[in-house]
Amino acid sequence: MGLDxxxxxxxxxxxxxxxxxxxxxxxxxxxxxxTAIMGPSGTGKTTLLRLIGGQLRPDSGNIIVDGQSIPELRxxxxxxxxxxxxxxxxxxxxxxxxxxxENVAFPMRVHTKLPxxxxxxxxxxxxxxxxxxxxxxLMPSELSGGMNRRVxxxxxxxxxxxxxxxxxxxxxQDPIGMGVLVKLIRDLNSSMGLTSVLVSxxxxxxxxxxxxxxxxxxGKVIGAGSPEELKNHPSEQVQQFLHGHPDGPVPFHYPSAAxxxxxxxxxxxx
Amino acid sequence: MIQRTTDxxxxxxxxxxxxxxLFLALQVSGLSPKSAKSTYTIYAxxxxxxxxxxxxxxxxxxxxxxxxxxxxxxxxxFQARVAMSIHGDVDNIPADSAAVIRTSGLLGEQYIDISIGxxxxxxxxxxxxxxxxxxxxxxxxxxxxxxxx
Amino acid sequence: MIDRIASLGRxxxxxxxxxxxxxxxxxxxxxxxxxxxxGFPLLMKQLYSVGVLSLAIIVVSGLFIxxxxxxxxxxxxxxxGSEAAIxxxxxxxxxxxxxxxxxALLFAGRAGSALTAEIGLMKATEQLSSxxxxxxxxxxxxxxxxxxxxxxxxxxxxxxxSMVGIWGGMLVGVEWLGVFEGSYWGNMQASVDFxxxxxxxxxxxxxxxxxxxxxxxxxxxxxxxxxAGISSATTKTVVYSSLAVLxxxxxxxxxxxxNF
Numbered sequence: 001m002g003l004d005x006x007x008x009x010x011x012x013x014x015x016x017x018x019x020x021x022x023x024x025x026x027x028x029x030x031x032x033x034x035t036a037i038m039g040p041s042g043t044g045k046t047t048l049l050r051l052i053g054g055q056l057r058p059d060s061g062n063i064i065v066d067g068q069s070i071p072e073l074r075x076x077x078x079x080x081x082x083x084x085x086x087x088x089x090x091x092x093x094x095x096x097x098x099x100x101x102e103n104v105a106f107p108m109r110v111h112t113k114l115p116x117x118x119x120x121x122x123x124x125x126x127x128x129x130x131x132x133x134x135x136x137x138l139m140p141s142e143l144s145g146g147m148n149r150r151v152x153x154x155x156x157x158x159x160x161x162x163x164x165x166x167x168x169x170x171x172x173q174d175p176i177g178m179g180v181l182v183k184l185i186r187d188l189n190s191s192m193g194l195t196s197v198l199v200s201x202x203x204x205x206x207x208x209x210x211x212x213x214x215x216x217x218x219g220k221v222i223g224a225g226s227p228e229e230l231k232n233h234p235s236e237q238v239q240q241f242l243h244g245h246p247d248g249p250v251p252f253h254y255p256s257a258a259x260x261x262x263x264x265x266x267x268x269x270x
Numbered sequence: 271m272i273q274r275t276t277d278x279x280x281x282x283x284x285x286x287x288x289x290x291x292l293f294l295a296l297q298v299s300g301l302s303p304k305s306a307k308s309t310y311t312i313y314a315x316x317x318x319x320x321x322x323x324x325x326x327x328x329x330x331x332x333x334x335x336x337x338x339x340x341x342x343x344x345x346x347x348f349q350a351r352v353a354m355s356i357h358g359d360v361d362n363i364p365a366d367s368a369a370v371i372r373t374s375g376l377l378g379e380q381y382i383d384i385s386i387g388x389x390x391x392x393x394x395x396x397x398x399x400x401x402x403x404x405x406x407x408x409x410x411x412x413x414x415x416x417x418x419x
Numbered sequence: 420m421i422d423r424i425a426s427l428g429r430x431x432x433x434x435x436x437x438x439x440x441x442x443x444x445x446x447x448x449x450x451x452x453x454x455x456x457x458g459f460p461l462l463m464k465q466l467y468s469v470g471v472l473s474l475a476i477i478v479v480s481g482l483f484i485x486x487x488x489x490x491x492x493x494x495x496x497x498x499x500g501s502e503a504a505i506x507x508x509x510x511x512x513x514x515x516x517x518x519x520x521x522x523a524l525l526f527a528g529r530a531g532s533a534l535t536a537e538i539g540l541m542k543a544t545e546q547l548s549s550x551x552x553x554x555x556x557x558x559x560x561x562x563x564x565x566x567x568x569x570x571x572x573x574x575x576x577x578x579x580x581s582m583v584g585i586w587g588g589m590l591v592g593v594e595w596l597g598v599f600e601g602s603y604w605g606n607m608q609a610s611v612d613f614x615x616x617x618x619x620x621x622x623x624x625x626x627x628x629x630x631x632x633x634x635x636x637x638x639x640x641x642x643x644x645x646x647a648g649i650s651s652a653t654t655k656t657v658v659y660s661s662l663a664v665l666x667x668x669x670x671x672x673x674x675x676x677x678n679f
Contacts, residue, residue: 053552082554093549107553273460280466287575290582294617298510300608
């Protein structure tokens with residue numbers, strides 16, 4: 001690729017209670033770009049983000065973020081390192097007992113000793129960036145799902161991280177909410193120079209904003225490259241996923257016995 | 271502001287707990303500040319202590335004047351030696367007083383009653399009662415009566 | 420047959436494993452010095468929701484239990500003509516046993532289940548994960564204040580329970596059934612010892628507070644983050660806490676009062 005990579009995954013193997021989720025994933029995520037990680041549901045896309053964030057440890061292989069090997073960090077170093085990362089969870093994960101303002105102020109109150117008026121200014125700036133400055137006194141339960149996610153976005157950029165990870169940012173959004181989020185992700189990336197990792201199965205939206213994309217299925221990377229490269233990818237599986245064909249290398253039917261046998265019509269006329 | 275009201279209610283809660291502890295200490299267990307003051311120890315030897323226990327009551331004319339500290343066996347005389355602490359302000363128990371084990375009511379607890387003697391000298395700390403009267407044992411009383419002794 | 424023995428062994432191993440996990444969890448919560456500046460307001464908030472909000476049920480239950488003890492005690496003791504011992508009976512029962520135990524059972528139902536559900540929901544909505552990703556340890560930020568609050572609140576609640584119960588017993592015994600007030604208090608004071616009875620009762624409630632809070636926060640933190648998982652964790656909190664309290668009560672009673 002020749003690009004400076006911010007995150008490198010080398011032969012990452014991970015299994016959860018006897019189920020192999022990744023069997024040797026190797027992946028480079030370039031610095032300062034938007035990378036989309038796509039794949040069918042249940043392929044462990046969120047697990048991948050948790051591995052990068054150090055919430056899970058791989059069985060083997062290495063994960064290097066900004067030159068630092070994540071699995072080797074001790075608990076305390078890991079917590080310090082995470083101040084460089086922001087993560088937007090699928091549900092937003094706002095603290096339900098704090099107001100919008102306090103939610104965004106939370107990382108600053110914990111990690112910095114900034115004076116109150118400065119925190120106030122920064123929080124309002126971040127809320128302005130997501131267009132919710134007027135909602136600062138509301139509680140999370142009073143916001144719509146889309147607004148929840150925008151507040152969470154403001155919170156994850158409160159400490160000006162180098163890396164931001166989006167877990168299914170478009171899931172369950174109406175077209176307007178989706179448009180807002182697409183714009184926000186693109187703006188944040190260009191204005192702050194963030195490295196962004198986007199996990200999604202919304203092919204069109206993801207491909208429209210990412211610089212680089214990769215597709216994971218069956219515990220492996222099955223295709224990677226720029227959106228253009230992917231659209232012309234030779235693999236049938238990639239094509240099936242990108243275009244949403246119901247049948248193909250990923251079969252429509254869940255593995256089962258022959259239909260005739262299940263319906264009790266095998267071996268004879270009745 | 272919300273934090274402030276929380277602090278105040280939690281403070282009141284703690285105070286209520288403290289007040290309740292004070293109530294249990296003073297009103298329920300009768301732990302009065304006075305009882306911490308000085309006591310002195312005197313002894314009595316009994317042939318039979320019956321059912322008295324440590325922490326039991328020592329009284330004089332029905333007024334509690336002290337408590338039983340310990341009950342041990344004197345291996346030389348085979349008598350029970352009872353140590354009791356008497357309130358420091360009751361310092362004029364006549365030296366010829368007797369320690370008697372009594373029962374409050376028919377089935378009540380047993381306690382030591384000091385029946386007053388007439389001598390001018392008083393018992394000093396560490397002294398032993400000259401005369402004692404052991405616990406009344408109903409079974410023995412009945413068997414004595416039945417055998418006509 | 421072999422299958423049964425194997426499954427018995429497996430469930431035994433499961434119990435040991437979960438106790439081990441709970442112990443490691445506890446070590447994670449208690450390790451590290453709590454920071455007083457940020458920690459204190461958090462503790463206050465939890466003391467409020469765990470302690471102050473449980474006060475109403477504690478006071479009402481204490482009152483009724485004291486009154487029932489008064490009634491029952493009077494009926495039994497008056498057969499022996501020793502109604503005056505009612506104060507002694509009520510006070511000893513409450514201070515030694517019912518105060519700590521009933522408070523702990525009510526606490527498990529009222530505050531323990533709420534703690535489990537709250538933490539479980541925070542887990543299900545990824546709030547704990549997002550805290551971790553922000554570089555904040557949820558064990559210290561979320562779990563530790565709740566554990567300490569349970570630990571501190573329980574003895575206070577138990578003391579208040581005993582006091583209200585003794586007062587309720589007096590209402591029935593003295594005001595209603597006509598036991599002489601002087602002998603109610605007098606008998607009580609003669610037989611209740613501050614160190615042996617009151618303090619031992621408080622030690623019991625400290626132990627119960629610790630165990631109940633530990634079970635509650637662990638079940639919440641360890642639950643399966645779905646609605647079914649949270650509801651089963653809440654049930655487990657109440658069941659395990661109650662069993663632990665009753666079992667420990669027997670052990671503590673045997674140690675404290677057994678050599679009489």
